[in-house]
Amino acid sequence: MPLLQVNNLSVSFDQYGRGLERFVTTPIRSLSIEIGKGEILAVVGASGSGKSLLAHAIMGILPANAIVGGEIKFKGNLIDERSIKKYRGKQIAFIPQSVNYLDPSMKVKNQVRIGLPGIKSERIEKQEHLFEKFGLKKSDGDLYPFELSGGMMRRVLFTTSMISPDTELVIADEPTPGIHRSALDLVLNQLKTIADSGIGVMLITHDIISALKIADRVSVFKDGCTVDDIPASFFSADGESLENEYTRMLWKSLPEHSFMEAI
Amino acid sequence: MSLKVNNLGFCYRPESWVFRNVSIEVPKGGRIGIYGNSGCGKTTLAKILASFISPKEGEVVVDGENQKREGFQPVQLIFQHPEKTMNPLWRMKDSLCESYVPEKSLLDAFGIRDEWMERYPIELSGGELQRFSIVRALHPETKYIIADEMTTMLDAITQASIWKGLLEIVKERNLGLIVISHEMAIIDKICDSCLNLEDYCHA
Numbered sequence: 001m002p003l004l005q006v007n008n009l010s011v012s013f014d015q016y017g018r019g020l021e022r023f024v025t026t027p028i029r030s031l032s033i034e035i036g037k038g039e040i041l042a043v044v045g046a047s048g049s050g051k052s053l054l055a056h057a058i059m060g061i062l063p064a065n066a067i068v069g070g071e072i073k074f075k076g077n078l079i080d081e082r083s084i085k086k087y088r089g090k091q092i093a094f095i096p097q098s099v100n101y102l103d104p105s106m107k108v109k110n111q112v113r114i115g116l117p118g119i120k121s122e123r124i125e126k127q128e129h130l131f132e133k134f135g136l137k138k139s140d141g142d143l144y145p146f147e148l149s150g151g152m153m154r155r156v157l158f159t160t161s162m163i164s165p166d167t168e169l170v171i172a173d174e175p176t177p178g179i180h181r182s183a184l185d186l187v188l189n190q191l192k193t194i195a196d197s198g199i200g201v202m203l204i205t206h207d208i209i210s211a212l213k214i215a216d217r218v219s220v221f222k223d224g225c226t227v228d229d230i231p232a233s234f235f236s237a238d239g240e241s242l243e244n245e246y247t248r249m250l251w252k253s254l255p256e257h258s259f260m261e262a263i
Numbered sequence: 264m265s266l267k268v269n270n271l272g273f274c275y276r277p278e279s280w281v282f283r284n285v286s287i288e289v290p291k292g293g294r295i296g297i298y299g300n301s302g303c304g305k306t307t308l309a310k311i312l313a314s315f316i317s318p319k320e321g322e323v324v325v326d327g328e329n330q331k332r333e334g335f336q337p338v339q340l341i342f343q344h345p346e347k348t349m350n351p352l353w354r355m356k357d358s359l360c361e362s363y364v365p366e367k368s369l370l371d372a373f374g375i376r377d378e379w380m381e382r383y384p385i386e387l388s389g390g391e392l393q394r395f396s397i398v399r400a401l402h403p404e405t406k407y408i409i410a411d412e413m414t415t416m417l418d419a420i421t422q423a424s425i426w427k428g429l430l431e432i433v434k435e436r437n438l439g440l441i442v443i444s445h446e447m448a449i450i451d452k453i454c455d456s457c458l459n460l461e462d463y464c465h466a
């Protein structure tokens with residue numbers, strides 16, 4: 001049985017325009033994915049295709065005006081906004097995309113410590129260890145979010161949602177944008193280590209080349225639909241094994257490949 | 264005509280220099296790439312150039328004149344995290360038209376859809392928001408653009424098409440461009456020259 005199964009998920013929003021006329025938009029029409037134990041699924045695709053909304057739907061943190069269709073199963077059990085509560089932050093860990101999830105009024109070391117298990121001294125030790133692991137200085141812990149650089153913020157976000165002993169699934173929404181090679185490798189290695197211990201990982205990213213280093217499979221989203229689901233090994237030099245036209249275009253327009261010439 | 268910095272130095276805390284002695288010149292129509300490890304001061308440098316913060320040492324000279332603090336800034340910065348630059352309580356339309364009203368063709372060039380205008384920032388994806396900040400920066404009086412990890416939030420196709428769109432406008436208006444990116448492939452394909460800011464770091 002797969003760890004996580006999303007079948008035909010749709011998400012609509014009930015919205016009000018100027019003058020209070022109501023209308024419904026449906027950014028997610030039909031998304032289906034599957035992640036097994038110890039498997040890394042990279043989710044790539046168009047910006048605005050619904051990658052973050054998928055993560056939010058799984059975590060049960062969509063806004064109140066969202067209407068959800070289809071099914072989400074965790075270890076075979078249907079989950080919804082209510083039942084997710086018992087998994088959230090425990091069996092299922094989430095690393096959000098937006099840096100706005102950091103509390104602007106709290107030193108970052110304290111934000112990281114809150115989420116860690118154990119008594120105070122253990123949490124302090126663990127937090128310092130995590131910082132060291134991701135190339136952050138001990139003194140960086142005393143900074144407030146606005147005092148961090150973009151890449152430092154990403155790494156702090158990554159440590160705030162670090163896994164607990166019960167974690168079975170990690171959902172990482174764009175954990176790596178804007179960080180340099182060596183820091184990027186630290187994050188990738190960490191995700192790989194997590195997966196090797198049997199945890200399922202959903203890695204949402206635009207950095208396909210990095211994702212391919214650790215992913216088993218790749219799911220491609222466009223306009224709120226899953227348009228492709230293929231083994232990572234299909235992405236080769238010129239993309240000739242990529243049958244889906246959108247996937248091939250995505251691969252070709254990478255800056256390392258044809259970039260603007262592909263457009 | 265150029266954007267020039269002479270012996271620039273900055274520290275957030277006394278004597279704890281982020282960088283020192285940075286001198287760069289971006290000619291009108293020129294394109295320079297800046298890279299370096301996370302935390303080496305790229306965004307800080309960008310904020311000084313765009314006049315958000317003042318340097319502790321050195322000066323910024325824009326087209327022969329010392330940088331002014333008031334009025335419209337001819338050096339416009341496009342940030343790494345668009346969600347932090349938008350007022351969460353304003354509809355996108357109001358954020359977009361705060362300093363000028365962009366033409367329809369400009370909105371089309373960046374794929375901004377009508378239906379996004381009435382929404383609040385939280386109701387858009389990261390990539391959609393970034394397009395708004397790009398258009399905001401392209402005020403008719405803008406002379407230099409600093410793109411700080413501008414497309415790190417975008418998929419490869421959108422990234423390539425946005426760069427294509429921006430470069431067309433940059434050429435057409437003969438703007439100077441500074442590209443801050445950790446992706447060397449982008450800098451290689453866009454810029455005439457590049458520098459590693461770590462060479463000026465004092466950490």
Ligand SMILES: Nc1ncnc2c1ncn2[C@@H]1O[C@H](COP(=O)(O)OP(=O)(O)OP(=O)(O)O)[C@@H](O)[C@H]1O
Nearest residue numbers: 013027047048049050051052053386387388389390
């Ligand atoms: N609260 C909301 N109300 C209405 N539409 C929304 C809301 N939140 C998101 N959307 C729309 O849903 C679509 C999917 O958004 P989502 O944030 O999931 O994209 P994404 O794939 O994560 O993109 P990116 O790669 O840019 O982060 C977008 O078109 C966005 O405008």
Ligand SMILES: Nc1ncnc2c1ncn2[C@@H]1O[C@H](COP(=O)(O)OP(=O)(O)OP(=O)(O)O)[C@@H](O)[C@H]1O
Nearest residue numbers: 147148149150151152275301302303304305306307
């Ligand atoms: N407002 C602030 N107050 C205090 N320190 C700050 C502030 N902003 C940035 N810093 C510090 O200045 C240094 C440079 O930060 P900056 O954001 O310029 O780096 P960067 O090169 O843009 O990094 P990245 O690639 O991660 O975006 C970092 O050590 C950061 O912690």
Ligand SMILES: [Mg+2]
Nearest residue numbers: 051052097389
């Ligand atoms: Mg997203």
Ligand SMILES: [Mg+2]
Nearest residue numbers: 149150305306
């Ligand atoms: Mg930065």
